[in-house]
Structures are given as C-alpha cells and as structure tokens.
Amino acid sequence: MREVSRWFSRNLIRIYAALAFIYLFIPVAYTMAFSFNDSGKRNLIWQGFTLKNWANPCGAPEVCTALGNSLKIGVISTLIATILGTMIAFALGRYNFRGRSSTNLIIFLPMATPEIVLGASLLAMFLNLGINPGFWPTVIAHIMFCISFVVVTVKARVASLDPKLEEAARDLYANEYQTFRRVTFPLVLPGIAAAALLAFSLSFDDFIITNFNSGTVTTFPKFVWISSARGVPAQANVIGSAMFLIALIIVVAGQFAGNARAKRNR
Amino acid sequence: MVDMASSATGDLNLRNITKSFGDFVAVDDLTLTIPKGSFFALLGPSGCGKTTTLRMIAGLEEPTSGSISIGESDITHTKPYKRPVNTVFQNYALFPHLTIFENVAFGLRRRGQKDVKDAVEKVLSLVELGHLKDRKPGQLSGGQQQRIAVARAIVNRPALLLLDEPLGALDLKLRRQMQIELKWIQTEVGITFVHVTHDQEEAMTMADTIAVMNKGRIEQMGSPVELYENPETVFVANFLGQSNLIEGHVQSDSGAETSVDVHGSRILLPSSRNRGKEQKVLVGVRPEKINIHTSSTSAGKNALEGGVVTDISFVGVSTQYQVEMPWKQEIMVFEQNDGGAPNIRKGDRVTLTWEPHFTFALSPES
Numbered sequence: 001m002r003e004v005s006r007w008f009s010r011n012l013i014r015i016y017a018a019l020a021f022i023y024l025f026i027p028v029a030y031t032m033a034f035s036f037n038d039s040g041k042r043n044l045i046w047q048g049f050t051l052k053n054w055a056n057p058c059g060a061p062e063v064c065t066a067l068g069n070s071l072k073i074g075v076i077s078t079l080i081a082t083i084l085g086t087m088i089a090f091a092l093g094r095y096n097f098r099g100r101s102s103t104n105l106i107i108f109l110p111m112a113t114p115e116i117v118l119g120a121s122l123l124a125m126f127l128n129l130g131i132n133p134g135f136w137p138t139v140i141a142h143i144m145f146c147i148s149f150v151v152v153t154v155k156a157r158v159a160s161l162d163p164k165l166e167e168a169a170r171d172l173y174a175n176e177y178q179t180f181r182r183v184t185f186p187l188v189l190p191g192i193a194a195a196a197l198l199a200f201s202l203s204f205d206d207f208i209i210t211n212f213n214s215g216t217v218t219t220f221p222k223f224v225w226i227s228s229a230r231g232v233p234a235q236a237n238v239i240g241s242a243m244f245l246i247a248l249i250i251v252v253a254g255q256f257a258g259n260a261r262a263k264r265n266r
Numbered sequence: 267m268v269d270m271a272s273s274a275t276g277d278l279n280l281r282n283i284t285k286s287f288g289d290f291v292a293v294d295d296l297t298l299t300i301p302k303g304s305f306f307a308l309l310g311p312s313g314c315g316k317t318t319t320l321r322m323i324a325g326l327e328e329p330t331s332g333s334i335s336i337g338e339s340d341i342t343h344t345k346p347y348k349r350p351v352n353t354v355f356q357n358y359a360l361f362p363h364l365t366i367f368e369n370v371a372f373g374l375r376r377r378g379q380k381d382v383k384d385a386v387e388k389v390l391s392l393v394e395l396g397h398l399k400d401r402k403p404g405q406l407s408g409g410q411q412q413r414i415a416v417a418r419a420i421v422n423r424p425a426l427l428l429l430d431e432p433l434g435a436l437d438l439k440l441r442r443q444m445q446i447e448l449k450w451i452q453t454e455v456g457i458t459f460v461h462v463t464h465d466q467e468e469a470m471t472m473a474d475t476i477a478v479m480n481k482g483r484i485e486q487m488g489s490p491v492e493l494y495e496n497p498e499t500v501f502v503a504n505f506l507g508q509s510n511l512i513e514g515h516v517q518s519d520s521g522a523e524t525s526v527d528v529h530g531s532r533i534l535l536p537s538s539r540n541r542g543k544e545q546k547v548l549v550g551v552r553p554e555k556i557n558i559h560t561s562s563t564s565a566g567k568n569a570l571e572g573g574v575v576t577d578i579s580f581v582g583v584s585t586q587y588q589v590e591m592p593w594k595q596e597i598m599v600f601e602q603n604d605g606g607a608p609n610i611r612k613g614d615r616v617t618l619t620w621e622p623h624f625t626f627a628l629s630p631e632s
Contacts, residue, residue: 162357164355167353167355168361170345171324172372172422173347173373186363
C-alpha cells in the first residue's frame, strides 16, 4: 500500500500531464478517426473503416469550392493585413508622433470586441454604403481583424531589436534603404512570418464575421456549419485532419531544421 | 604585417561644438583638434558628454551648433554612411543574422566593392580569427566579438576609427590583453583612433593624448604623463589617480619658486606648477611621492609634521598609509615595499616629506 502511494506521488506530474494531453487531443483524434468512417450522408455513427474519403476529398458537393474560397480569402487578407500591420508596428514601435498612444489603444479594440458585434456592424456598414455582402467585403472584414494581431506580434519583435544594430549599419556605409533591407527587415522577419501565420489561421478559421458578410460565398467553416444541419460529410473531416497534419509537419520540420543547424554550428 | 595604408585626409577638427537635449547641455562649446594618426582618448565620468561627442563625429547625432571637419572637408551635416568614419560600438553591435565573414564584409559591400574576399581574410588574420569566419556572432566569446567589431570597422580603412567603451564588457584579464592588442593594431594600420572611456587606466595605457571631459567641457588635454604629473584642475587631479589636496595661502612668488603656507608649514613648489589665480590655493601631491618618517629630519624637502597613522593596508607592491593631520584631514601615502620603509604602526606620530618639484597648486574653484 505504501509502495503504491509512493509511486503515485512520484509520478503525479506525469499522470496529470497525460490527462491534460488526452483532454486536449480527444476532439482532434475523434475528427481524424471519423475521416476514415465509411459513412453515408450522416457522419455521426461509426459504420466501418474506409480510405475512400481520403482518396477523394472533394467527393462531397461544394466542399472543395468552400475550401478554395477560404484559402483565397485567407491568402489575400493575410498578405494585406501583414503588410499594413507591419507598417503600423514599425510606426508605433519606432516613432513618436501625435496620437501614438491612442492608436496603440485603438489597435487593441478589434481584439476585445465580440465577433458577433463586429460582424453585425460591418454588415450594416456595407449595406449602408451600398455594398452587397460577398467575397470582397469578407476579405476587407478579415483584413480588419487580422491587422490587430499582426501589429501586436510584429511590434514585440521591433521592440526587442537593438537600435545599435541599425546605427552600426549606417556607420558601415548602408543608406536608409540598405539598412532596412540588410539589417532591420531580416531581423524582424521571424516576427512578420509568425504574424502572417497567425493571421492566416485566424482568417481561415473565422465563422461569425464571415457568416454576416459573405452573402452567397461559402467558406469552409460556413460549409461545415450549413451542412451540420443535415449531416457533415466525412470529407470535411478529411480536410480538417489534413490541415492539422500539414501544420504539425511544418512545426516538426522547423524544429528539426533548427536543431540540425545548431548542431552543425557547434 | 598587413598593408593598410590609411586613407586619412587630415586632422579631425571640432569647432565650438554644442549639443543640447532639451534643457540639458550634453556638450558645451567644445573645441578640439585630433591629429591624424594619433591614438586619442576622451576620458570622463558617465554623463560627461564623451559618448555624445563621439556620436556627433560618427554622424549619429547632429550638433546643435558648431562644426566638425576632417582635414579640409566639413562633415558637420554629412550622413553617417557618407563619412570616412567607422565605429566600434560598446556592445559591438555585430549583426546576429550574418556570419563573421559577412559582418566584416558589410561595409565593403555597401560601398560596391565586388571582390571582398582578400580584404576580409586579411583583416581577419590581423585579429587572428580567420578560422571563425563561417560562425555567427552568437557563437563567439566576448573577446572574439570585440576583435570582430574592430576588424569590421578597420577593413574599410576609415580616416577615423571611433571606439565607444570598447572593452567595458570584458573581464579584467582580457581587458588588459585587448588594451595591448588595440594599441598594436593602431600602430599597424596607422588609422586615427578616438577612444571613449571612463577607465583612466585604460586611457593612460593606450592613448598618446588624453582629453579629460567633465560636464560637457574639456578640463585638460595632454599626454598621460603630463595629466598625471601636472594636473591643472581639481577634477583632473582626482579623476586620474589619487591626489592629496591641502588648503594653503601663497606667501611669495620669486618667479621660479612659489612658497605656500600650509597650516603653518612652508611648502615650496616651482612657480610654473602653480595653477592658482589668487592667494588661496589647494596644494597637491600624489600619495606615492610622499615619504613617511618617524623622525623629523627633512632638510631641503617639503615637510608636514604632526600626523598620526590611522590606517595601514598592505597591497603587495606597496603599503598604503592613511595619516590624520592636526587639522583633521586624512592624507594618503603609498610606500614601495622595497625594504626601505620604516616599521610604522597604527597610532604612530609621523612626518611626511616630498620633493618640491612633485608639488602642484590648483585654484580651489577649478
């Protein structure tokens, strides 16, 4: 009895960690498992194992059109939000100007506002301006809420950049453009990349704001939502799982590449 | 060893330079000429304006008024990247994302030089770090980074190399070694070095000429020996080494010799060493110039009697005595441990003597 309690106290943290991970990954595992379900229309009950969903991910009607829309909206809004957000981050992180602190505050507002309010207000605004909901209004809405996250992420990187490095570049015959191109930008780039990834996943994942402003255009989250009324096809699970796996592979590959570089340089 | 003929175009001239930040005057009407090819040190406590002066020479700050020129060309408002001036920054500011080779090649590439390999490898071998050229700065020790920072600057053969507290981040032993190395590199490449430091020992070891700065102004300028042996102000006397400064009144001045009454004793000094303007002066003498005696034999020397030893500390090469004088002032005395010093204990009554030509006198307001 004593032995058991000692073993238990020694492994408490491990047990706790295992439980936490199980809790976190059960939904993902469930999604993946059901991507192999030989379902008919309703992917709710396990019918048997099959690979046909993975062999033909676009098999369900509309699913790949929705995915394509999501990717298009995601890429365009990420690109524009990253460029604009990076510029704002540099302005806020580097320069003193009138209205700097209020700009700092306003940048945080979209993150703090409930999405449902943002979505409804944007729709009202577009309609008042005579713009019909659709692809471009959705892109504009996505750019808007992504910018805040880009600014916050890039600003942290800009703040951690030693201004002496830019002075050193100017001292070593680099003019303003060359200093930015050769020193500032490469050093802030990891922050910009992280911001872009964050912006893309936020855009790709967004449902509430998109649902208000996309009109007849169907994005992937919207497709899942609509089809859930009559049964989500297993292809949706395939795409979801694939997204998860691709992200995982990128992270793991990045870790390996980093480790290998560190080892080589040692 | 390496042919690096200086492209210097002449002396560096600062004329009536003033730099204010709001109400604060960092550099106050500074005029200074730094001869071509010299190793020049700007020495002073933090906040004295020495780094601001350096940044104005580099072009990283613009003077509020005054002008800066190298030889004939005025560079007061020239952009930093158009000046023949390079800087070794305090914490080196090596580019963390570039290899050592690319760090050193940075300046050459920006000036459009196509073939940089020879020049970079030459300068890396000068600082003896050629084998590290593919590393990143983060993988180098502090001493190695320091040398790369020097290499990155001198590879461009500037007219002027500015060093901003370059050894501040190194430990004592490495600092000593780098002092000798920097001095050697300077002789080797023949570039004018302007070195900013708060470390008087560092300045004295390396520089040909030192300008002591205080509150945005130059207090005194000269060779290390001149500054040490013949300080002109109270600040310089206390900032470079230690000084005993005792109040006195000038009694007579023969033109060659000045006699000063110091608490009843007659102290003599060469008139040329009296910087005081009025009757009241501060008489100064360095602690190591003073001899300590238990008897009162003092023929032909300056002597102060009636001191009581209050503290003795043995520091190996010398013994340091603290002597309280009848007017309650503590005088420091350093005696070489060469076997000649008398056996003195705490509480002993002593007489202090020194040669008149070691004495200096300062204006109390300086």
